[in-house]
Amino acid sequence: MGWMIDSVGRLIARLQKQANRGEPLPPNDSTALRDTLRPGDVLLVEGKGRISSGIKYLTQSAWSHSALYVGPIAGSATDGEPHVLIEANIDEGVVSAPLSKYLHCQTRICRPVGLSGADCEKVCRYASERIGLGYDFKNVIDLMRHLFPWPMAQRCRRRTIALGSGDASRIIYSSLIAQAFEAVRYPILPTITHIDSQTARREIAEPRHSSLYAPRDFDISPYFMVVKPTLARGFKYKDMHWTARGRTPQRTLAPEMERRDRASGMRPHFPLDL
Structure with missing residues (x-):
């Protein structure tokens, strides 16, 4: 059954067109993005392909992809440009990539607030050690089931994203980054339970399963700060x-x-x- 799921998933993944490149961003914009990104930042990307459109529909968001910025990776470069991003792609699995790959796209930087240097290093190392893992193609099938334009309850969309094979050697798009932050117990969108006692009221955070996370969750998380390169460079x-x-x-x-x-x-x- 697994080989059939993989075959169908790969066939569906071929429908994913390359993003419309359009005109490249001016050099100053690309420089601003490069100068602003720091290790541990999550780079959200607005894709234009069919699969990307499905993800945006399911999550009701403009963001269809996410990548973790880890800084230059030794021994990994494309045309002399070092790879600085780690991501999970449908057609490649977990790979590293240069920043120029997304300079033609609309992007957003989400930065974990207060993440210590030691934990930031652990997050980046966690993602780096998973380069080479495969993509969970069952998730592609689950996604395509809901590309039709009929209305769907938000809870059903979220349940669909939570599906997948459950194979630890396979990664679903934003799950890689969610797992990396979970490794250091950094919150994204945990379930908060309020417990009242005679002395005080406490909040207990329960982590969500990594397969439940979508790119938009880093954008709306109260623990991640949206960083805009234009403002970070001193807008006047x-x-x-x-x-x-x-x-x-x-x-x-x-x-x-x-x-x-x-x-x-x-x-x-x-x-x-x-």
């Missing part, structure tokens, strides 16, 4: 160049304005009164 709104009301920007100013607009997350070249 007075330095922005704006077009005059009702005027079309001159093409000679377009490259510089486009760079600033992209960096600030705004739609470029629109009059203020639109």
Whole structure:
């Protein structure tokens, strides 16, 4: 039965198209992302493929993929660029990757607050030691069952994501990162139980199963901080160049304005009164 699940899963995975590359981000934006990321950061990615769309539908989120930033990995490089990310991919399993792989995508940095240096090292080492593990293709089948556009209760979506083979040698997309943080008892979205006693009220955290985690959970977790490269580098709104009301920007100013607009997350070249 296992070989059949793998075969069907691989067949479905072929439906996953490469993300639409579009125009590359300006050099300053890529530099900002590189300068802002730290080991232990979770990089969320908005994919454009069919499987990515299914994940976003199931989780009701813009984020379909997650990768753990661990810093340069010795002996791993692509065209001279060191691999700094560890991720679980449908077609490759657990692999390392260079940051340039996602510079063309919309991304978000989620940083664990207060994570000690020793625990950060353990998190990164945990993920690094699992490079080479396979992907849980049964999860792909469970996901594809719900790509049809009929309404579905949130609890059913969450239950679907929690399925999978249960094989310890196989990883489901965000489970790898969840397991890495669980190894040092760092919370993501634990179940909190309130216990009242005669002396005090305590909160007991119960970890959720790693297969229950999706990329969006790092975004909404109260224990992870969203870090925006533009703000981290010292954003000053007075330095922005704006077009005059009702005027079309001159093409000679377009490259510089486009760079600033992209960096600030705004739609470029629109009059203020639109």
